[in-house]
Amino acid sequence: MSSVHSLLESRPVSVAHLFLSRVEATPGQEAYRYPAPIDDRAGGGDSGAEQWRSLTWAQTGERVRAIAAGLIALGLQPEERVAISSSTRVEWILADLGVMCAGAAATAVYPSTNADETVYILSDSGSRAVFVENAAQLAKVAGHLDRLPGLGHAVLFDAEEAVPQLEKMEGLEGLEVLSLAELEKRGTAYLEEHPDAVEKTVRAIEPEQLATLIYTSGTTGRPKGVRLVHDCWSYQAVAQEARGLLRSDDVQYLWLPLSHVFGKALISGQIQTGHVLAVDGRIDRIVTNLPAVRPTLMASAPRIFEKVYNGIAGRARAEGGAKYRIFLWAAKVARDYARAGQESMAATGRRRVPASLAVRHAIADRLVYGKIRAAFGGNLRACVSGSAALAPDIGYFFAGAGVRILEGYGLTETSAGCVVNPADDNRIGTVGTPLPGTEVRVAQDGEILLRGPGIMRGYHNLPEKTAEVLESDGWLHTGDIGEVDEAGFVRITDRKKDVFKTSGGKYVAPTEIEGRFKAICPFVGNILVIGDGRNFCSALITLDETQIMPWAASHGLGGLGYAEVVSSPQVHELIDGFVQRVNGDLQRWQTIKKFSVLPRDLDVEHGELTPSLKVKRPVVEREYAEVIEAMYEGSREA
Template identity: 70%
Template sequence: MSSAHSLIDSGRADIVAGRPASVAHLFLERVAATPGAEAYRYPAPVDEQAADSAPGAEQWRSVTWAQAAARVYAVAAGLLSLGIRSEDRVALSSSTRLEWILADLGNMCAGAATTAVYPSTNADETAFILSDSGSRAMFAENAVQLAKVVAERERLPELQTVILFDAPAETPDAVGLKIVTLAELEQLGADYLAEHPGVVERTVAALDKEQLATLIYTSGTTGRPKGVRLVHDCWAYEGRAQEASGLLAADDVQFMWLPLSHVFGKTLISGQIATGHVMAVDGRVERIIHNLPVIRPTIMASAPRIFEKVYNGIAGKARAAGGAKYRIFLWAARTAREYARTAQANRIATGSDRVPFALGLKHSLADRLVYAKIRAAFGGRLRGAVSGSAALAPEIGYFFVGAGVPILEGYGLSETSAGSSVNRAEDIRVGTVGRPLPGTEVRIAEDGEILLRGPGIMRGYHNLPEKTAEVLEADGWFHTEDIGELSADGFLRITDRKKDMFKTSGGKYVAPSEVEGKFKAVCPFVSNILVIGNGRNYCTALIGLDESAIMPWAAERGLAGRSYTEVVADPQVHQLIDGFVQRLNADLQRWQTVKKFHLLPRDLDVEHGELTPSLKIKRPVVEREYADAVTAMYAGSNEA
């Protein structure tokens, strides 16, 4: 195969090469090595009988590795008692919580394969995933998830059992479906273990590294999702590679709120087991800001949207304070970016990230006035915040790095078990997704497409050999459909999705994500932006605003009491955003500039099918929904 540039990071390859056959093996090794060490933390209601408890109060409780193992063994044995055997698919539909992890590990220790289902998935698509995967059992978080299965029961003849994390007051009648609680399954497992001592250890010992471990269905932007086949070796590799790279360490405290049904969240479970650090688990997005100073994590992972919202929130509060406070924030933001850029440039050129004395003084002052408060909001101990699943605007990255919140942008896909490359805390290069994990090869094809090869690559799409052949070559190279560049010292930069790049009617290529990222950096009110221009004679944009940022601004300008839809339709708001569009255009090539834009009457969301569960924009869906607005932006343009 021809290539422009290829690289493999073989650093600490001994750790990766010596991996066991599965994460189940890793888990048993971890339990044996540190049984009394803390493994997980989870929020639980405070005992209502406690004298000082308030209604709805919560406290964080701890689980040791030995305690986790006892429950995982019981889950695994319970599944075996129900007749679940090697590679049988067991679905899992729940928000991120401790039980998700215990169920997934129980599946693997029983030799089963987890079919991951987003809890936000509707009944029709849930039924498709369960049917296509051939799932025989399902862990369901609550009555809402159970109802989807009951409603589509006729389409799911292979599904025999549903295990509920939270039992409803009344269990619905579903013909031919056994419904038990997680506690009941664990009791079944305890009884089975009493009759068959050592059965879980024997089952794990028999696991083969090429045995199916997980089916993750891509939340692709068009058509039915495809089941990505990830075998046990994929997860064992990810665990050891994250450890070998230094991304995760034994003394870390990781805050896990990401959807575990998404490959990004799930891969970090493997790394946590390999290193043995503490993982605090709570998937309630509305609790993130509250949880951070309580957990005080050293490492966490997030989609870029969260960092963008945090930045917009900080900027919004400073703007609301007005006067000197806002001027100080703007100065501190510029200083953070200048400091991060200068340190990075010097590190690349000389190996030292020292900055000029005067800049260092400015940065120290800004740190006392602004940055220290930002770090405290993240808990005060964060050594790295991994960003993935979508591109992070470099200006946002420079700001946080300069403020002492190192954002470690990484790269991967469902088809690569997520982790393929990542920045390391000691050598961050903003604007890149870092170096490949040990054991992963990267190649840039002649047309600029990024190709990947390594143990983390999927073994194919479930029941779709033709689709598999389109992206996976016989020698193991996977076609990512992303366009990128690889520096001489191994840093990978993503420039755009191959299928998202478009050519204007004037023959100029535009990478929309580049333009969109730049706009997010200059406009603190934006939530989502979609740049359009394929075959057109200029670019336009559909823009959704961040309600929490624009509504306070609007209230200060006589628009208090109006709805979001009314606010974004007001000429003052259009004029405000137009100013940011002009700032954007000043930094673009002529053919990239956004000539017209339309403010959406509501922001894009998952519920309306415009965003994937990992918050990627479904471009065709959005363009179809707002086709009239797009047409209006090109009216009278004399397009070819």
């Protein structure tokens, strides 16, 4: 414990300091891997083929110093904002580290953010420069520079591909547009005249200096800019290592959006330990990338684990007969094995299971679990799950199959995870224990309060909103309801604002019901339980197209489109079966009396999901208000 305390007390002033130290300590070691097209100038190959390339810490340091010096040459001053609007890729990390080492502060912008909100974020943050992935991101500010008087520079990652569009793009007058390579070249020239410029700038950084603005993806109104200082990220770096989440010999696969605080925090931890980070934000490449990267660690949102589980179950069902029965048996063995081990660990401090269960588990491992681990690359020691609740049954399944998922908890306002399960005592159904240096307490109304170095310093330009959630003594009101057990493990039961009361006066926590449904229904995409002020609970359900269409083809619905399939009586009967199974384990007032299957799944493009794949309940309820009302027409007190 004293070594952990010493690590926290001696944490670096900033991640910029930490980064320069890392480059000096391990210059020749691999830092980052990233996919790049194979150079096929000779012809005859696959023009779309890719290969993984690497950057050592020394190479990374050289590029980051050039970017930082380039920003300094542009006139950027300490704490002035530089926005980054791009998908997850290695250039995002290089730009972010360059901003930090220039003493400036990064403004993270989701690439899926529309033009109006992008301009609002750049304006509210006062960003003076912006890194953009491509011409599509740059086009969001074109014609709106009158609202962005401070924005003077835009730096393109994919400059060559953007040239044709740039030639036609209007509304960029007064904005200097240059490629990332041109910025680095300008920085290199600046360093020839001022060789210690970056080091001097980094030495001047203070712990409470603004490092990052991350705008929360609000469900109503404009998003709020969360002010995270350098000490927030330094704390995250050392706390992640102290908890044992990250190790120096890890190979981590990172696909999470870096504009989200979860992904951003992992960069700090990676620099602390110096392990390899393989970066590719394309979700459709996850299945292909995992066997190629063979990671030891991956962080994810629960939706990915749900889709993987549904995919495994769907393939087994399609094979039918004995193979499907074997899968169902193995799935139950996995859950029983994981539960037994967890219960014995909590009770005795040792992980033990009954001998007969261990035998069944060994057989199931040879028949089923090995293939599951191979799909993840065959080398995983742990996954970290955050941003939304993980259904316990899914957690138990993967744990029993040898894919350990460590659920954690945090907010943008806490610089990501501040509570997480320890690798040696993972307790599924909880989000773990506080990271060293973080305090947790439960208010009288059940709200979780947090205090520690990772807590934000307030909302940008919004002192009144800050005062609503941040007390003068540092306690942050999270808006989540939960409890802490005797061993210090935290359990989140629901969002305070999502818990509703039926017209009969009964409180319902929808997340718990939704999690139970996801755990038993392999066809579900998303589910929202409705019932605030109503006399019974209902649900909006979406189905995963990749799972329901094969089922439909084998049940007399072949040739129909997705919308026709999900609206069919056969599918309604199928889903009703799962609803009744869930209802069997609920209190009467919690049960789902009616449900509607929506004509498509929820997505980010329609504004129904955040980029981290959390459901925006108010948006969905507004969009499907007529569907909801139809479920309650003519209803009487139940």
